[in-house]
Structure formats: structure tokens, C-alpha cells
Amino acid sequence: MPEITLTQAPAHIRMGSSIGQPLTRREGVLKTTGAARFAADNHPPGMVYAALAVSSIARGRVTALNVAAAMAHPGVIEVMTPKNAPKLALDPDAKNNPFMFRLDLLQNDRVRYANQPIAVVVADTLEAATEGVALLEPQYEAEPARTGLDSDDSFAPAAVGAGSPAEESHGDITAGLAAASVRMEAVYDTPAQYHNAMEPHAIVAAWDGDTLSIDTPSQGMAMAQARIAGLFGIAPEGIHIRSPFLGGGFGSKGLFSGPQVLGIMAARLVGRPVKLVLRREQMFGPVGHRAPTRQTLRMGADGQGALTALSHHTKTASSTFDDFFEPAANASHALYASPAIATSHEVVRIDTGTPLFMRAPGEAPGSAALESAIDEMALACGMDPLAFRLKNYAEMEPISGKPFSSKALRQCYEQGAERFGWAKRPQAPRQMQDEAGMLVGWGMGTAVFPALMFQGQARAMLRQDGTGVVETGAHDMGQGAWTALAQIAADSLGLDLDRIEFRSGTSDLPDAGIAGGSAHTATVGTAIHGAGADVIGKLADLAMDDERSPLFGAGNAGVIARGGRLHRRDDDGRSESYADILARAGLAEIEGRGTGAIDPAAQAAYAMHAHGAVFAEVKVDPDFGQVRVTRLVGAFAAGTVVNPRMVRSQYYGGMIWGVSFALHEHAVMDKRSGRLMNPNLAEYYVPVNADVPSIEAILVEERDIHVNALGIKGVGEIGVTGTAGAIANAVWHATGVRVRSFPITLDQLLDA
Amino acid sequence: MSLSITLTINGAERAITLDDPRITLLDLLRERLDLTGTKKGCDRGQCGACTVLVDGRRVNSCLTLALSHDGADILTIEGVAQGATAGEPLHPVQAAFIAHDGFQCGFCTPGQIMSAIGMIQEGQAGNDPERVREAMSGNLCRCGAYVGITEAVLDAQRSMAETEAASGRRNAA
Ligand code: FES
Ligand code: FES
Numbered sequence: 023m024p025e026i027t028l029t030q031a032p033a034h035i036r037m038g039s040s041i042g043q044p045l046t047r048r049e050g051v052l053k054t055t056g057a058a059r060f061a062a063d064n065h066p067p068g069m070v071y072a073a074l075a076v077s078s079i080a081r082g083r084v085t086a087l088n089v090a091a092a093m094a095h096p097g098v099i100e101v102m103t104p105k106n107a108p109k110l111a112l113d114p115d116a117k118n119n120p121f122m123f124r125l126d127l128l129q130n131d132r133v134r135y136a137n138q139p140i141a142v143v144v145a146d147t148l149e150a151a152t153e154g155v156a157l158l159e160p161q162y163e164a165e166p167a168r169t170g171l172d173s174d175d176s177f178a179p180a181a182v183g184a185g186s187p188a189e190e191s192h193g194d195i196t197a198g199l200a201a202a203s204v205r206m207e208a209v210y211d212t213p214a215q216y217h218n219a220m221e222p223h224a225i226v227a228a229w230d231g232d233t234l235s236i237d238t239p240s241q242g243m244a245m246a247q248a249r250i251a252g253l254f255g256i257a258p259e260g261i262h263i264r265s266p267f268l269g270g271g272f273g274s275k276g277l278f279s280g281p282q283v284l285g286i287m288a289a290r291l292v293g294r295p296v297k298l299v300l301r302r303e304q305m306f307g308p309v310g311h312r313a314p315t316r317q318t319l320r321m322g323a324d325g326q327g328a329l330t331a332l333s334h335h336t337k338t339a340s341s342t343f344d345d346f347f348e349p350a351a352n353a354s355h356a357l358y359a360s361p362a363i364a365t366s367h368e369v370v371r372i373d374t375g376t377p378l379f380m381r382a383p384g385e386a387p388g389s390a391a392l393e394s395a396i397d398e399m400a401l402a403c404g405m406d407p408l409a410f411r412l413k414n415y416a417e418m419e420p421i422s423g424k425p426f427s428s429k430a431l432r433q434c435y436e437q438g439a440e441r442f443g444w445a446k447r448p449q450a451p452r453q454m455q456d457e458a459g460m461l462v463g464w465g466m467g468t469a470v471f472p473a474l475m476f477q478g479q480a481r482a483m484l485r486q487d488g489t490g491v492v493e494t495g496a497h498d499m500g501q502g503a504w505t506a507l508a509q510i511a512a513d514s515l516g517l518d519l520d521r522i523e524f525r526s527g528t529s530d531l532p533d534a535g536i537a538g539g540s541a542h543t544a545t546v547g548t549a550i551h552g553a554g555a556d557v558i559g560k561l562a563d564l565a566m567d568d569e570r571s572p573l574f575g576a577g578n579a580g581v582i583a584r585g586g587r588l589h590r591r592d593d594d595g596r597s598e599s600y601a602d603i604l605a606r607a608g609l610a611e612i613e614g615r616g617t618g619a620i621d622p623a624a625q626a627a628y629a630m631h632a633h634g635a636v637f638a639e640v641k642v643d644p645d646f647g648q649v650r651v652t653r654l655v656g657a658f659a660a661g662t663v664v665n666p667r668m669v670r671s672q673y674y675g676g677m678i679w680g681v682s683f684a685l686h687e688h689a690v691m692d693k694r695s696g697r698l699m700n701p702n703l704a705e706y707y708v709p710v711n712a713d714v715p716s717i718e719a720i721l722v723e724e725r726d727i728h729v730n731a732l733g734i735k736g737v738g739e740i741g742v743t744g745t746a747g748a749i750a751n752a753v754w755h756a757t758g759v760r761v762r763s764f765p766i767t768l769d770q771l772l773d774a
Numbered sequence: 775m776s777l778s779i780t781l782t783i784n785g786a787e788r789a790i791t792l793d794d795p796r797i798t799l800l801d802l803l804r805e806r807l808d809l810t811g812t813k814k815g816c817d818r819g820q821c822g823a824c825t826v827l828v829d830g831r832r833v834n835s836c837l838t839l840a841l842s843h844d845g846a847d848i849l850t851i852e853g854v855a856q857g858a859t860a861g862e863p864l865h866p867v868q869a870a871f872i873a874h875d876g877f878q879c880g881f882c883t884p885g886q887i888m889s890a891i892g893m894i895q896e897g898q899a900g901n902d903p904e905r906v907r908e909a910m911s912g913n914l915c916r917c918g919a920y921v922g923i924t925e926a927v928l929d930a931q932r933s934m935a936e937t938e939a940a941s942g943r944r945n946a947a
Contacts, residue, residue, distance in 0.1 A: 050872035053880030054887060055858045056811015056851035063810035071805075148805055149796045220815045220823060220881040220916045269813070269881030270916050302816040500878030500917045671875045671919065678918030703820040703914060710911040712904075714920040 034562050035591065036554060036583040038513030041732075044667035045519075048505045049267070049498075058267050062224035062299045064237040069226065070099060072288040072298040073151035074281060075141040076307065077133045079164040080373040080696025081342075084131045084140050086161035092143055095157060097150030100292050102142040104128050108287050111255025114280075115343070120185060121245070123376055124344045125280040126308065127253075127287065133162065134343055135375045136697040137307025139280060142288050144296060167373045167696025171316050171337055176368045183349030183384050184539075190355065190421055193362030195320075198331025202322025204402045210319065210391035211763040212350075214339075214689040215312040216701075217380050218708060219499075221269020222302060223309050225285035228295035233260040234286065239268035241276040241497050242536035243529040249278040250286065266527035268499035273379035275499070276538050279309045306689065306701035310378025313338045313348040315387045319395035327403040327413045329360035332420075334392065336367045341376040348377060353388025353743070355421035356470050356631050358396065358414040363421055373696045379538060381679055382739040385471055386746065390683060390764055393467035393747020398760065406449060407466055407751065408439055419629030427624065427728035430659035431468070431633035434722050438657035439466075441720060442637035451758035460641040462652075463756025469634030469658065469744030473726075473735035474541040475548070475620040479532035482515060482553035484561060485611045488586050488601035490515040490522040492553065495531035496546045500675075501738050502668035503542060509664055510547045510732065514554025516583030532615070540632075540736020543664060545618040548730045552616025558583045560612050565603045572596040624728045632735040634658035634722075636677065636744035639715075640752040647768035649753055650715070651681050654745065657720035661735040666721055669737050673719035676741020682709050683742065684749035688765050707765075779844040783807070784853025792840060799843060800824045800835035803850060811851035811884045815914070822913030825885040825892070826850050832892035832912075851884035854891065866933050867891050870926035878917035886913045890927045894934060903928060 052058035077084070089101045100106075107128035114125040126138050133140065143154035182188045199205060225238040234256065240246045243263045251258040268275055285298035300309070320333040334354040340346055351365035382389075400410035412435065418425055439445065447464045448454065454462035480494040492511035496503045508524035515522060525531060534546045562581045565573040565588055572590075573581060579592040589597040604612065624630075639653035656677050663669050686707035690699040700706045719741075726733045746764065753771070754760045761770045777792045783803075790802070800817075803809040803826070812835060815823035819837040826835045827849040855865040863869075867890045870876070877883040889910060899905040906927050907920070915923065 046872050046875070047877075049880070051859060051864065051868075053877055053883050054851075054864065054868040054871050055855065056809075056884045057859045058880055059810065060813070060881060062814070063804075065805075065808065065810075147794060148801055149794045153796075218916055220821065220879065220914065221813070222815070267881075268879060270879040272916075299814070302818065302820075498879075500880070502878070667875050671878055671922065674921050675878060675918035678920065702818060703816050704818070708914060708916060709918070709920075710914060711907040711920045711923060712911040714907070714918070717921050 034558055034580045034583065036514060036516040036558055038516055040509035040512040040519050041664050043509065043665065045505055045509065045665055046667065047502060048508060060221055060267050060269050061226060061237040061239050062297065064226040066226065066228050066295045069295040069297055070144055070146055070292060071148045071151045072142050072144045072285055072296045073155045074139050074284065074298065074300065074304055075143065075155045075158050075160065076137045076304050077140050078136065078697065079133055079162045080136040080167040082133050082162050082164040084133060084160050085163050087141055087158045091157040092154040095150060095154050097146040098143060098154040099146065100144045101154065102128060102144065102288055102291055104131050106291065108290050110253050112252045114253065121277060123277055125283060127280055127283055135307055135341060135373055137304055137375065139284055139308060142284050144288050144292050169372050169691055169693045169696050171314060171339055171370055176337060176370045179345065179347045179367060179369050182347040182367050183352065186349055186352055188367040189365065191364035192421060195331050195333050195362045195364045198362035199320065199322040202330045203325045204323045205321065206395065206399050206402050207320045208395055208398060208762055210317045210394060212315045212387040212390060213764060214314045214691065215380060215687045216306050216689055216706065217272040217274035217310065218305060218706065219270030219272055219274060222300040222305055223275065223279055223281055224299040225282045226295065226297045227286040227289040229289055232256045235262045236286065237264045238282055239271065239275045240265040241268065241271045241499060241538055243495050244533040245536060246278040247529055253283060261529065263529035265497060268497060271499035272381040273383065273538060274310045276379060276536055281308055302703060303701040306698045307375040310380065311375065311689065312380035312383065313340060313377035315348055315350045317350055317391040319391055321395060321399045323399060323403050327405045327410055329358055329414050331362040332358060332360040333364045338367065339370050339372045339374065341374050342371045344376040346377045348387065349384030350388035353385050353392050356419055356629065357416060357468055359416040359420050382471065382742040385739065386683060386742045389467065389743035390746035390750065393744060394750045394762065397465065397751040397754065408435060408444060411468055422629055424627065424629040427628035427630045428661065428724050428726035429633055430722050430724040434633055434635040434657040434659050437720050437722055438635040438637050438655050441718065442655040444637055451755050456641060459644065461644050461756040463640050463642065463752040463754065465748045465751025465755050466635065466637045467744035467747035467751065469636055469740050471540055471632050471736060471740035471743060473544065473630035473632055473729050474539040475545045475618065475730060476535040476539065476541050478535040478545040478549040478618040480546065480549035480553040480616050481532050481613060482550065482557045483611050483613045484515065484557050484600050484604065486601060486604045488599055490517050491525065492522060492550055493525040493531045494534045494546050494549060495529055496526045496534040496542065497537035498527065499537060501542065501672060502665060506543055506664040506668055507546055507550060511550050514551045516558065517586055521586060540738040540740065544730050544734040544736060547664065547732050547734055548618030549616045551731050552618065553614045556614025556616055557612055560614060561600060561603055562588055564607045565598055568606065570606065571603065572598050628728050630729050632658065632660035632737065632740050634740055634744055636748040638748040638752045640749060640756055642753065642756045642771060647771035649685055649766060651749055652715045654715060654717045656741060657722050658740060659722040659724035660737050660740065661724050661726040661729060662733040663721055664734065669721060670719045672737040673741045674717050676739060677717055677745045678709055678714055679742040680745020681713065681749060683746040683764060685765050777841055779841060781843060782847045784850060784856065795841055797840045798836055799838050799840045802840040803835065809850050809852050813881055813884055822889060823882050823885040825888040825913060827888060827892050830895060832889050851888060854887065867930040870930035874922040874926040874929060876922035876926040877919050882913060882915045886915065886923055889913045890930065894931050901928065
């Protein structure tokens with residue numbers, strides 16, 4: 023039974039058995055019967071349909087739209103263009119903070135990327151709106167598109183990712199390389215990738231005066247509220263967002279996007295509720311993507327295989343009008359010990375929609391390159407890739423010198439290698455074949471992801487009947503918040519799960535912050551834990567101060583909250599039920615509040631990361647170069663496991679994204695026009711069921727007393743890291759060909 | 775223009791007047807009949823989120839016009855286990871998806887389940903996970919719930935076969 027000790031005096035303990043249980047998803051029946059209402063499933067009375075028209079050029083101006091033709095189509099109500107679009111209270115190009123991204127909201131005729139919204143057609147039916155868009159026949163004045171990583175003068179940004187320094191180093195790289203007896207240098211390319219959640223961005227917006235009701239998938243409802251409030255000049259409290267289920271987010275639903283705002287504008291323009299859903303091809307532009315990278319890795323090692331220098335430089339691209347810089351080089355900060363480490367970034371601006379956070383931003387491409395390079399270096403040193411990684415195992419965080427708050431990576435290596443059978447791997451490539459003549463290769467990669475926390479709030483109540491209510495505006499995009507957070511909520515109140523009501527997913531509940539950075543469970547879980555502590559503390563005070571209570575005077579000893587009763591810590595037999603305490607006090611309910619946020623002192627003292635090791639087997643057709651992943655074993659250590667069933671699913675999902683990174687995803691931009699050539703799910707490949715082999719995820723035990731009160735690290739993104747590199751390394755091992763351009767495609771292997 | 779067709783949807787015969795010949799089966803279900811369990815992920819036959827059974831066969835409902843199905847029998851996710859949200863038992867495939875965590879966000883799930891039911895009826899995959907994966911590959915899952923999906927389909931198929939065998943024995947007796 024997990025024990026949760028409160029930090030405040032007196033030391034009350036809460037005990038529950040929900041955390042750690044592999045419960046099935048609490049919304050499972052809703053999701054398997056079609057009853058779960060996603061944003062686009064809503065249909066308020068009087069609702070009409072909006073369809074987006076997007077630009078087919080990447081740079082220039084819209085010179086004409088055939089609005090008359092669209093308006094003449096039966097059912098079309100209005101065409102929103104820069105001529106009649108509602109004026110906004112805030113310039114959508116204003117940037118008051120780094121997380122305020124510039125949006126294209128029909129305030130002018132400028133085009134700055136392909137698939138940029140240029141008009142919205144509103145009609146009685148979806149068919150009419152769609153046809154209206156086709157009738158607009160936009161005319162453009164096009165300028166030459168700037169594309170590709172070589173396109174323009176590059177510059178060194180001040181910060182990358184969510185505000186990390188663009189350059190960091192410790193030690194002397196030049197000296198480290200000079201002192202090395204083995205050196206390597208290689209360049210790795212990773213392509214632009216698009217989130218492509220299965221649920222396209224959608225919004226159903228309804229105005230009532232200056233209050234606004236919206237159904238839309240959001241990974242950050244409070245931030246969305248603030249963004250909308252600013253753009254429309256209305257009070258955030260007047261904006262009601264419902265986002266109980268997201269059909270996947272992966273970062274693309276973290277910040278409110280332009281098309282979502284356009285849905286709200288259209289509703290204002292026509293004075294009726296409006297539904298706007300992006301078409302799949304429209305998700306390749308205005309809702310973010312992962313930028314392409316070109317990464318240069320340089321390493322040196324001494325005669326024993328110990329690194330003497332590790333340099334990681336990333337060239338990446340952002341849009342011409344906004345700043346998001348994929349922090350790929352930072353993947354080299356936390357994994358391998360080296361007396362000298364240097365990481366740096368440079369950026370070119372191209373005519374593209376602004377890139378954004380996408381599952382494991384920076385870490386995913388950075389890890390793919392780093393883990394490939396480490397493999398190449400192991401080979402150069404004549405060492406087994408696992409032995410080489412162990413040789414360079416970091417006991418302190420390499421870039422900062424801080425101790426780790428916890429690090430069970432050694433156990434991950436051991437358990438993963440054992441399960442996979444790594445010890446039997448021949449060191450040389452092209453040594454293994456299966457009975458069908460396929461070349462078989464084994465590769466590995468290390469996974470790492472920072473244990474982050476943002477800010478979140480929760481409210482907890484105990485009711486007179488002894489049941490509890492816990493509220494937080496959390497976001498479930500598939501990671502399992504409805505279940506995992508409810509488990510934490512139950513334990514936080516010392517109640518069984520069926521004795522609490524867990525409310526979530528709307529903006530009128532306490533602000534749960536943002537579901538990103540694999541930090542949601544840690545952040546909101548900590549807030550819930552604190553809210554429960556607050557209530558139990560109040561309840562204990564009621565009892566301990568009341569001489570009619572068997573707990574009277576328990577003051578210094580404190581109480582244990584368990585199964586809906588408070589017990590004296592020094593005499594378990596003396597207890598009282600929550601209901602009795604509240605009844606005697608004449609209270610219908612009591613309420614507590616909690617906040618989740620990182621402890622700055624712990625953060626200053628410790629480096630905090632989840633770790634893992636991924637082992638991959640591939641089979642490569644010697645004639646056609648076709649690669650199939652046949653086996654993946656990942657072993658991950660990420661602190662407290664709240665729900666092993668859901669944690670395992672997160673690892674599987676992450677590892678499948680790793681497969682996708684290694685072998686499938688590739689947004690192809692036409693170098694001449696700046697248009698994407700494959701903006702659909704038939705040509706932008708993501709893994710299908712048959713691409714996914716036997717996968718195993720081992721949950722390695724780890725206890726962390728520094729990250730937060732519950733010891734939770736994140737699990738949503740780490741699976742992407744390590745996996746792509748492991749597959750690339752396995753492909754090398756199968757074929758002897760080192761492919762340094764992702765995704766690995768058969769044409770790159772044909773000479774094998 | 776108005777066009778009339780008759781469809782049997784989830785067991786109930788419905789006379790439907792279409793206001794537009796361009797209406798796909800998917801948009802008929804979602805936007806006109808409030809059967810929003812069936813999802814739209816691409817509207818182009820590339821993702822499988824819109825899978826329904828038409829006369830027992832798996833169909834991408836985004837790729838077919840409602841008008842072309844006059845007289846057809848349509849089964850959507852809402853009709854698989856009617857009353858399940860009110861506590862009636864789930865279909866074995868639905869129950870297996872929950873037990874094996876065959877979904878995360880749940881957006882692809884109605885399509886996966888309809889596809890699984892269709893596939894089991896087709897009887898083409900047997901107990902071979904490889905063939906199940908192949909036969910379920912028209913249904914994308916960006917969350918990557920494939921491990922659970924494959925396990926769920928195999929498990930449901932087994933339990934359905936056992937139930938059938940048991941009822942066969944009862945009938946024979
Ligand atoms: S919506 Fe029909 S296949 Fe994607
Ligand atoms: S569960 Fe999210 S797409 Fe399949």
C-alpha cells in the first residue's frame with residue numbers, strides 16, 4: 023500500500039491502494055461505444071458549417087478571390103476574407119511572450135506559407151461550405167519560395183526550444199579532440215514531420231454577447247482562454263472551453279492555433295454557432311510541425327573507449343515570421359560522460375508554417391543522431407555498443423555536473439539486454455540471416471527525457487456522506503489522465519476510487535496548466551496530492567480539537583487517513599469516519615486546494631531525467647532493401663508508475679513513434695514552390711498495424727524522492743528517444759550500410 | 775433537390791431524405807443523424823476512422839455516397855452493443871479493447887472496432903497475429919495502440935468462437 027507523507031506538520035499520512043494499480047481506462051466504455059464526444063461531435067442548435075480555404079503558394083499575396091461565385095452557391099451564408107473578417111483587439115502578429123505564436127487570421131492578404139488560411143466559407147451544410155471553398159479560385163502574386171536548410175543566411179538564435187540557451191559547453195572540445203586516439207565526425211539529416219493526430223483540429227464555437235462557449239481539443243485550456251481573451255478583447259472568465267477528450271495532440275494542440283481562432287471569428291461574423299474542422303491536408307501548415315535538422319556530431323575517445331570530447335551542432339529551420347527552434351543538439355547534455363561537451367544551434371528561415379513542439383521536441387531528432395553516432399564511435403573503438411555506453415555511463419549530469427535525482431539506467435540496460443538476448447550479438451555486421459534469407463541486425467539506443475513540471479492547481483472536497491470530489495482542468499489526449507489522476511485523487515483523500523468523483527476536462531475547473539513535456543501527471547498529480555493533504559489536514563484538525571472524537575488530542579502523533587477513516591498514528595484502533603467527523607461539526611463539506619510545481623531548490627541541486635534502453639531487431643531484404651522491424655524491447659525507469667497498463671501503452675506509443683521516425687515519416691517539400699508534396703495519410707507514412715512488430719516494454723523500478731512528492735517522472739515522450747537510433751543501428755548491423763539520412767528508405771540500402 | 779432513400783441503421787429502418795446528392799455516408803451519419811461515434815480522420819479513405827459495416831462488409835464511409843446505399847443495412851459503433859452505456863453488456867470486441875488497452879485517445883477506436891468485427895466475420899485471419907495485423911492495417915492509430923489492438927482482436931475472436939461453439943453444442947443437444 024503506497025504511503026504518502028505530508029510535508030506539513032503535524033505529519034498526517036494518507037494511505038490508498040489506487041496508485042500502482044493497472045486499472046483499465048475509466049472512460050473505456052464511452053470510447054468503445056462511440057459515446058465519447060470529441061469536439062467535432064457537438065452540434066448546438068442553429069449551428070452552421072465553416073470550411074477553410076488555404077493558400078496553394080508559399081509566399082506572396084492573394085490578389086483575387088471569387089467571392090461572388092461562392093456566395094451564389096446554394097446554402098452559402100458568408101465568405102470571410104480580409105475584407106470583412108472581424109477586427110481583432112490584438113494584432114495576431116504581436117508577440118508578448120515566447121509562447122505567443124504569430125497567427126494568420128485574415129487581417130491582410132499576405133501569404134507566408136503553403137496551406138495558410140486565406141478565407142473561410144460558412145454555409146448551412148458542410149457540402150455547401152466545401153463547394154464554396156472550391157469556387158473561390160484564388161489568384162496570387164507569388165514570390166520565389168525560400169526552402170531547404172541551405173536556402174538563406176543562417177544565424178545563431180539566442181534560445182532554442184522552450185527557452186534553453188542555444189549554445190552550451192563545458193570543458194575544452196578542441197583539446198579533447200586533439201587528445202583523442204579515436205575520432206569520428208558525421209552529419210545526420212532528419213526531415214520535417216507533422217503531428218497528424220488522428221483527430222483533425224476542430225472547433226465548435228458559439229457566442230452569446232461577449233461570452234463564448236467552445237468545444238475544441240486543447241492541451242492547455244487556460245493558455246487558450248488567455249489567447250482568445252487577448253485576441254477578442256473579452257474577459258477570460260467569459261470563455262468556456264470543453265475539451266474532455268482529445269483525439270491525440272502530440273504538441274499540436276498545446277497552443278491555440280490560427281484555424282481554431284478563425285472558427286470563433288466566423289461564429290462572430292455570422293452570429294450563429296459555427297463548426298470548423300480542418301481537412302487532413304490543412305494540418306500540414308497552420309498547426310505546427312517538427313522542423314528538419316542537419317546535425318553534425320564530432321567525438322573523440324581514448325584508447326580505452328572513454329569519450330574525450332562530444333560536440334553536437336544542429337542546423338534547423340524556422341518560419342520567416344516566428345521563432346521556434348528545434349533544440350536537437352541538447353540531446354547530448356544528459357547521457358554520456360565526457361570531459362568536454364559542446365552543443366550549438368543555427369537556424370535558417372524558410373517559407374513554412376512555424377514549427378512547434380512535437381512529441382519529444384529536440385530529443386527525438388537529437389537522439390536519433392546521437393545514438394547513431396555513439397554506435398559509430400563504438401565501432402571505431404572496436405567495442406560492443408552496450409559496453410561502450412556503459413564505459414561512458416554518466417554518474418553526474420555531464421553538461422551541468424549535478425547529481426541525478428535518481429537514475430536506474432544501468433538496470434534498464436541490464437534488464438533490456440537480458441530480455442532481448444543482446445549477449446549473443448556478433449559485433450561485425452551482416453553476420454545473421456533468417457531462414458528466408460533476410461539479413462538480420464540488432465541495434466540499441468539509450469532513451470532519456472527530462473522530468474519536467476509546469477504549474478497546475480486542483481481542488482478537493484470531502485462531503486458529509488464520506489465521499490470525495492476532486493476537480494482539475496486536466497487534459498486527456500490519450501495518456502490516461504481520466505484514470506491516472508483519479509487514482510492519485512483517491513489516494514490523496516484516503517478513499518477507494520469508487521468513493522470519489524473526479525471532474526476534469528473543462529476550463530471552469532482549476533487551471534491544470536499544460537499537458538506537454540511529459541509533465542502533466544507529475545504536475546497535476548502533485549496538485550491533487552496537495553489538495554487532498556489540505557482537506558485531510560482540515561478534517562484532522564476538526565477531529566483532534568473535539569473532545570467527543572476518539573482522535574481528540576492526537577495532535578503531535580498525527581493521523582492516518584485510510585479507507586474513509588482517520589486513525590491515530592500511535593493507536594490504530596482509535597479511528598473515526600470522515601462522515602462522522604463532518605456530521606458532528608455540522609459541515610456539509612470541506613474543501614482544500616493544492617498546487618503542483620517544481621521545487622526550485624531540488625531543481626537547482628539535482629538533474630532530473632527519466633531513462634531507458636531500447637533494443638531493436640530488423641530484417642532487411644537483401645535484394646530490395648526493404649526494412650522491417652521485427653522486435654523491440656524497451657526498458658524504462660521513470661520513477662513512480664501510477665498505472666502500469668497506461669504507462670506501458672505510453673512506452674509502446676513512443677516506441678512506435680521511434681519506428682516511424684526511423685523508417686516512415688517524411689514531409690517532402692517541393693524545393694521550387696515551397697508546397698508540401700505529400701500532405702495526406704496515404705503519402706505521409708505513419709506506421710500501420712502490420713509495421714509494428716512484437717514490442718515489449720519493461721517497467722524498471724525506480725524511486726525518486728526529489729522530483730516531486732509522488733516521485734513521478736514523465737513517460738509520454740521518452741519512448742521516441744533511443745528507438746529511432748536503435749533501429750538505424752540495427753539496419754547498419756544487418757547490412758553494413760550506415761544510413762545517416764532519416765527516414766531510412768530502401769533506395770539508401772540498395773547497394774548493400 | 776431532395777432525394778429519398780431507405781436505410782436500416784443499427785437495426786432500425788429509416789426513411790431518409792437527402793438535401794444534397796454529395797452527402798457521403800459518413801457525413802449523413804455524423805452531421806444529419808447525430809451518430810457521431812463514427813469518426814472522420816481524413817475524408818479520403820486513408821485512415822479507416824470512418825469504418826462501418828454495410829451489409830456486413832467493412833466500408834470507409836467517407837468514400838461512399840449515402841445515395842448509393844438505398845436499401846442497405848448499416849451497422850455503426852452505436853449499434854454494436856446498444857444500451858452498453860446504460861450498463862448492458864459490451865460486445866466481446868469492445869470489452870477486449872478495454873481489457874487490452876487497445877486505444878489511447880480513442881479517436882480511431884470506433885473504426886478499429888468496426889473493422890475488427892468485420893474482419894472476424896470474414897474469418898480470414900485465423901489465430902495468426904501477423905494476419906490480424908495485416909487485416910487491421912487499413913485502420914491507422916497515431917497513438918500507436920497497435921499492440922493492444924492486435925491482442926484484443928485475437929482475444930475477442932477466441933471468446934466469440936468459444937461462445938459460438940458452446941451455443942452450437944446446446945443447439946445440438
Ligand atoms: S475518414 Fe474515411 S478513411 Fe479516413
Ligand atoms: S487511440 Fe489515438 S489514434 Fe488510435
